[in-house]
Amino acid sequence: MRPLNRPAVRRDPAPSRLAYRLHRLALTPSVRRGFTVGLPLAVATLILTLALADADRRQALGARVAAWKLAIAQREEFMVRQIAFRGGSDATTAAIRERLNVDLPASSFDLDLAAMREAVTSIDAVREAELSILSGGTLQIAVEERIPALVWRGPEGLVLLDAEGHPTGALQRRRDRADLPLVAGDGAPEAVPEALAIIAAAHPLADRVRGLLRVGARRWDLVLDRGQRVMLPETRPVAALEEAIAIHEAQDLLSRDVLRVDMRTPSRPTIRMAEASARTMRQIRLGELGGD
Amino acid sequence: MHDLYRTQRAMRAMRRAAMQRGVIAILDVGTSKIACLILQFAGADRPGADDGIGSMAGQGAFRIIGASTTRSRGMRFGEIDAMRETERAIRTAVQAAQKIAQTRVDHVIATISGGSPRSYGLAGEIDLGGRHVRDGDIAAVMAACDMPEIGEGREVLHAQPVNFALDHRTGLSDPQGQFGNTLACDMHLLTVNGTALSNLLHCIKRCDLEVAGLASSAYLSGISSLVEDEQELGAACIDMGGGATGVSVFMKRHMIYADSVRLGGDHVTSDISKGLKIPLDRAERLKTLHGGVIATSIDDREMIALGGDSGDWERDRRKVSRAELIGIMRPRVEEILDEVRARLDAAGFDHLPSKQIVLTGGASQIPGLDSLALRILGPQVRIGRPLRVAGLPEKAAGGAFASAVGLCLFAAHPQDEWWDFEIPADRYPVRSLRRAVKWFKENW
Incomplete structure (x- = not known):
């Protein structure tokens, strides 16, 4: 009696030559890496390439992505519904509104704050602007305005200038800003700080000052009423003006019939008199000399 | 002879390349089992690698990352009998070890237990003429050893310098740089049957592996099972395997005799x-x-x-x-031990200062063997187990794995062999240089 459960053939535990070689190949580092990294990558690339080869599918995918983006951008949390201004006059605010020209409500993703800030600061009246989107859908624009310091009668009419010479806006009538001094002449905006210093120095004559005239874009004339002018030098004009005022206070110079006080050479002030007075003066001098 | 020199040097180069790559396999093809261990050599990033002293006397340099054993097939007396069967068994062992190590090995160091090893003691002498010993002199004195008649179809497996003598001082382990008149050297030559060797090499090659070293199993059991002072003072290691019993005698840390009994x-x-x-x-x-x-x-x-x-x-x-x-x-x-006794007597083992005998190998695990060996071999007998090396599984730590562990040590620190020294050039470069100088002198 032989037991029936004995296996007919004993299995050979040895790997076949092919199995042995394949196993060794699988254990080769480069092959292993190729299998674990390279092959999945290649398959993924292949699938993607095949899927995107169809133009319709590409378009559909693009549309879907765009829809997703829109859905996120249009969420209530990201919507901007109003603009709040901080600082700045009504005229400036209106100018900014006109310049920005944003359609509200808009998604905060669509607002390019840097470009908007650029646009706002390009307005003459705005010195500095700060834009921020606040929670609650508010676009806040904090504006620091330029403060006009002078009125310039330029080639294009009356222009307001701030203390740095930057235009802040046009002026219709001189009357509107009678409180500001007037300057005129080419190149006046470039010398505004100097002009302000001269005007400050001319405060003893304040009621008589009509304005400042830039001559040859290099020096100033202080224009007074009755057609009088104080011609100031290119350098140190304030000192020259103070000297002229000192002469005026001592000898009442500007109350006399003088047309020009020439301070262009500060060490030698010169005056030009009105023609009639000059003739009268001459007669008096001749009488004194007993000539003619 | 030069052919062998070249193949052995090629194997050394391959071993170095494998160590550079970091992974080398150990293949112990025995009669009863085939063991394959995969060694991983730590690179230079090992802590303390630059101080020249490895941890555990250099054995910390490697670690066993894969080990497998399979029943041997087609082997008799430590020689290949049916090559196809042996090849299958080697493939089984190597594949299992590779699977455990999760790495592929290309280089293998193998051992041969059969092939009827035969030992020869050679002596050579050269005249130094009172100058110090240079690198080339070592090679020259080894080349001066006269080759014995090793017989037709036999191959040299080991040729190790075991002793150097300078004038009247002997027992020098390294005479380089010392002054003297005559340099003499004793060399231990181990030959095995060339057919058994080439069968093994062919079998390994058929498994797509490159042989990076070959060693006798008796020698390897000795270096793994004998403790240091036994190797120093003189001891015999008897590796009782399945089909053959290897005998190796060590003295002053060198193997001076090896033989094998075709019983196991x-x-x-x-x-x-x-x-x-x-x-x-x-x-x-x-x-x-x-x-x-x-x-x-x-x-x-x-x-x-x-x-x-x-x-x-x-x-x-x-x-x-x-x-x-x-x-x-x-x-x-008893018959096996008697045979071993006869081999040891023939080798003059009785004249060694210490007559320690260490039994190892799978068959040394028979209970009561030590007391039987006491009666036949002499009073100083012990059962030895191989050294512990890092990562060796417990099931591969017994006496049966003595030669496999010995192979690990051999792979990490091979002993200097004759072919590790440059072959002495026949003064050819010197002569050609002299000729060139002469040509210059004549023409200018």
């Missing part, structure tokens, strides 16, 4: 099989579970069921006493 544990198994009329695998099981060599009175009463599934109930129910089993095993073990 498989013969004990076949004796049991014949004596008790049971199949070989049953006999092997009886031997490992109940075997012994010293019978005591209790063994008469301990009955062992022979078992078996021959279909004959009467036959399968037989029982033998353990004393009977011992009675079968003991004469064969």
